[in-house]
Amino acid sequence: MTRERASIDKERKRTMVDKSTPTLKIERANVVEGEIVRFTSKGPPVADYTDKILIYDYHDHQLRNLIKEENFLKDDKNNYIKNSKDEFVAELDTSGLAAGNYRATYQLDAERDARESGDDNSVKFHVSSASVGSSDVTLHRTASYPTEDQALWTTIRNSTTAICFDRYRRFVDLVFHGHQVSLDPTRFSFNIYGPSSYPLLKWATQAFLTLQCGLRQLTKPTVAYNEFLDKERLLNLKEEARRMGRPLVGINELKGQLEQYIGNNGILPYLDRIISAMLAVGPDDKTNVEDESQVLFYHDVLKHRATQPSLIELIWSYWHEEGMMAQTMNAIALRFQNQRSGPNDPLAELEIDPLRPLNNMIWGFVQDKYNQLSVSRRAAEYDHQYGLRLVGRAVPELQSADSRSKFIEAFHNLLYRTSIFYREDADTTVIADAFPLLNALKDVHLLLAEGAHNQYGDLPWTARSEMLSQQWMLARPEMREFLRGRHMVPYQEDWMGAVDAMKKLQGWTDTTISHFHELAVDGERVLLSIRFGNWSDLNLSEDNARNWARYWKPEIQRYLYGYQAVTGVDLMNEVTDTREAEVRYLQPSALLQRRLLSQSRQPAALAATPRRQAIQAPAASGYAALPRPQQSSRVSRMRAIKYEQGE
Structure with missing residues (x-):
């Protein structure tokens, strides 16, 4: 049976x-x-x-x-x-x-x-068979073979999105409302009032960056954070498939590519090359090491630092500082201490009541001034990593020991080569050459590596933490009551309206903070893909450069447009004159200062324009009397307080 x-x-x-x-x-x-x-x-x-x-x-x-x-x-x-x-x-x-x-x-x-x-x-x-040395010209875009570093670019986009202001704001709000956020097993209700509110904001900001930024954002998501903020993953699979030129892409496929790229030791090839050269030994080779402690140091200390790199770039802080975000918070802190910035202070009517938490926050911000990064320290590090300089009364004359003087030229040359590649790649009758891109990527990669010393490991992290705290305070409802901005402007983040309103009151640059914010976000992603990519490898082909350009096309196009909107220089134009080359490689702060001066001259020029005189009434003799020549009157100049960059 x-x-x-x-x-x-x-x-x-x-x-x-x-x-x-x-x-x-x-x-x-x-x-x-x-x-x-x-x-x-x-x-x-x-x-x-x-x-x-x-x-x-x-x-x-x-x-x-x-x-x-x-x-x-x-x-x-x-x-x-x-x-x-x-x-x-x-x-x-x-x-x-x-x-x-x-x-x-x-x-x-x-x-x-x-x-x-x-x-x-x-x-x-x-x-x-894949033919070598010949290609057919068709009406399709040039095909490109998948490369292993594409998963790294996905991780960079995912990590930079995870530390955006909207997620940071929700994280801080949850901390101040007494929710448990994976660090403290007890449910302790934090108080947003009192003199300790700003130190608590600093702690929450550092905890947020510790949880969110890093290489492991794609392979090991922070479950505790997503439990309180959102259940969905930041990664958009459809967007990743479009960027990679594939019909579909799965999360398991991306994880497998990333694990294959970083290897069994979990270290990026670029960092693995540096550590191997530092110790003169590979990860699995201990025969050439005389001191056993050297191997232990490699596996315990350097391996931890190499497997957990902070995907934070200092250029994010630079463009926000050029957009006058830090200067806006400094002007508010100065008025909070009952100090005038000039005879006609536009912030004279700024009164923050003590019934709401912003009053305690600004008090803690002022008290903690000596523990914060000064503008001179940030300016020196901008020069050390990128060769970028700030201009302003608060910025002393830099005596830099090491400056990346060739970075602006190399980076702008890369952007120009990329724009040429985009034009050729969009033409289906030609095959776009990506080798100039590969060489330009190597140049920028080496310059970034030269500046990755001394304060590189800690200053970008600290600057990001401080500026995120400033953005949170600028986005408070108490701040919007005075610096409300224009309600009909679709700002990407809530703090931007206060910055634009402050620039309008102080007579600073009239370029909106939105362009500076796009330069910060897009520039950070592009430079991270160049810094941590293994572009010095001689075995790379033009497929790596072609895939890089196609993947980062939205960020690079937005950066080119934002740079033109801020400085007035189009990096996509072909240089036919030496004077055009000088303007292209000029410091962005000098270009901003030039536009600010031209902006201040426009009201004076309009006021100095003589008005057309009306013809007088005819005299008694019957003849029309000619108008008398009017004496030139001097245009009174109003004294204004200058708020320059870096103040």
Whole structure:
């Protein structure tokens, strides 16, 4: 009886397999060796059977290349991803396959021969050899092979988005409302009032940066933070697929690429090269080391610093400082201490009541002034890392020991080469050359590496922490009551209206803070991809540079436009004169000062323009009297207090 029941169950299972056998399709039947072949199927793999897609060559010999259940694309919740036709997608890497015809067959049950399946379960495709030295000109954009560093760029975008102001503001609000945020196991209600409110804000800011920024943001998300703020992942898979030029991309695929790129030791190739040269030993080679403590130092200290790099770039703080954000907070702190900035102080009516927490925050901000970074220290580090200088009364004349004087030229040359590549890449009748991009990326990478010493490890972190705290205070409702800005302007973040309103009151630059903010965010992402990329590797090809340009095209295009809106210099124009080259490589602070002077001259020029005189009434003799020549009157100049950059 038991044997008969087992036979019936086996036959029933076979019948179910035959009825539920999915239809197999292929997206592209002709591919080049090394490309990805995508198969689609109406039915997903069944866990009860050994499901796979078998690959046969033109001799009908089965190959070792199998597409198993794990080859089907999944999302971050381990669910199968479907395309627009409600079909499941599987991938096959054709690297190593010889040129010729192949056949793929879907098999659900290993006990049944796959070659006995129907035609609906088999598809044919052709693999062409990747020709060397010749390319066909078609009406399609030049194809590019996937590179291992693409997952690093995804991690950079994910990490920089995780430390944006909106998420930081929600984090701080949760801390002040007494919620538990993964650091303290007890539910302690923090008080936003009192003289200790600003030190608590500093602690919350540092905790936020510690939890959110870093290389592990993609592979090891902070569950405790997402538990209170949002359940969804920051990563947009559709956006990543569009940037990489793929129809679909899964979170498991991105994780696998990142783990393959950083290796088993979890260290970026660029940092691994530095540490290996420092110790003259590889991660797994201890034979050439005489002192055993040197190996322990490598595995304990340097490995921790190398596996957890802070993805923070100081150029974010530089552009916000040029946008007068720090100067806005300093002017408010000066008025808070009952000090005038001039005879006609525009902040004379600023009164912050003690009933709301902003009063205590500004008190703590003023008291903690000696523990904060001074503008001279930030200016010196801007010069050390990027060769960028601040201009203003509060900035003393720098006596820099080391300055990246070639960075502006190299970085702007890279942006110019990238704009040329975009124009050529958009033309489907030509093949865009990416080798000039690769050489320009190497130059910028080496310059950034030269400036990564001394204060590089701590000053960008501290500057980011202080400026985030200032943004939080500028976004408070108490601040918007006085510096409300223009209500109809669609600011990206709540603190921007206060900065633009302050610039209007003080007569500073009339360029909106939105352009400076875009330069800060986009410039940080682009420079992080150059700094931590292994661009000094001689084995890199133009595919790496081509993929880099295509992936970061939105950020680079926004940076080019923002730089033109702020300084008036178009980095995409071709340089035909030496004077144009001098303007392109001029300091941004000098260009901003030049625009500020031209802005201040416009009201004086309008006031000095003589008015057209009216013809007088005719005299008694009947003749029209000519107007008398009017004496030139001097235009009274109003004394104004200058708030220059860096003050």
